[in-house]
Amino acid sequence: MLHRTRGIVLSYIKYKETSIIVRIFTEAFGMQSYIVNSVRSAKSRGKMALYQPLGLLDLVVYHKNGKDLQRISEAKFSYAYSSIPFNPVKTGIGIFLTEMLSKTLREESENEELYDFVHQAMVIFDHMETNVINFHLQFLMKCTGYLGFEPQSAEGFIEELKENGVHFSTLETERAIISALMNKSFGEEIILTSQLRRDVLSHIIKFYQIHVSGLNEIKSLEVLKEVLS
Known part of the structure; x- marks a missing residue:
């Protein structure tokens, strides 16, 4: 049976x-794997652009419950990025967020609110011209509310990390930063040194690791550090 749904590309393999x-x-079925035939052939030149990570698509798909591999009948961009693929900082942040989403959402079932959040956040990110370098921190903190483990406050975030052995060298500063990340809109200015940005990111990743089983090494962290250095 054919269904219409929006989708966010996370990865592909040949x-x-x-x-x-x-x-x-x-949006309709949560995480799914699709086989796309002949998309890498000479006659299909250009179609691979649809399946680059973080691509926002309108899809018509065949869906059968319990099937490991589904099929796509039609695919087109629901929104075409104008800056993320061409801005090195945004590209690096995008690579990192793609890995985090891939590892966090792997068992996620249908969640339209989560889908809407991610979709709209990526569109906002594409349009942002200032204060780009903190987007990934805001995204991850705000995303916890849709994943089911949002801390009730910055204090709750810090206390949970303390209980899991995390030491804070700049406790009051980080508490204020976490609060700002949770409550300020995307793009609002949050002043951070490079070292503090790395420390806060490390603590956010640890928070995710507490709540998401199997979330271990994040390979794209080195890419992120390079573009934000």
């Missing part, structure tokens, strides 16, 4: 000579 298997977080 399959056979001209096909791919793409993982997409969909």
Whole structure:
């Protein structure tokens, strides 16, 4: 049966000579894997652009419950990025967030509110011209509310990390920063040194690791550090 849904591309792997298997977080069905045939052939030039990580798509898909691999009937951009693929800082942040989403959402079922948040956040990020370098911190803190483990306050965030062995060298400063990340809108100025930004990110990742089983090494952290240095 055919269904219409929006989707956010997270990753793909090559399959056979001209096909791919793409993982997409969909609005209607949560995380799904789709096989897309002949998309890497010479005749399909340009179609691979649809399946780059973080692509925002309108889809018509075949869906059968319990099936590991679904199929896509139609795909087109619901929104085409104008800056994320061409701005090195935004690209690096995008690579990092793609990995975090891939590892966090792997067991996520249908969650339209979460989908709407991620979709709208990516559109906002694409339009942002200032205060870009803290977007990933705000995104991860705000996303906890849709994933089911939002701290009730910055104090609650810090206390939970303390209980799990995290030491804070700049406690009051980090408490104020976490509060700002949770409560300020995307793009509002939050002043951070490079070292403090790294420390806060490390603590946010630890918070995710407490709540998401199997969230271990984040390989794209080195890319992120490079573009934000």
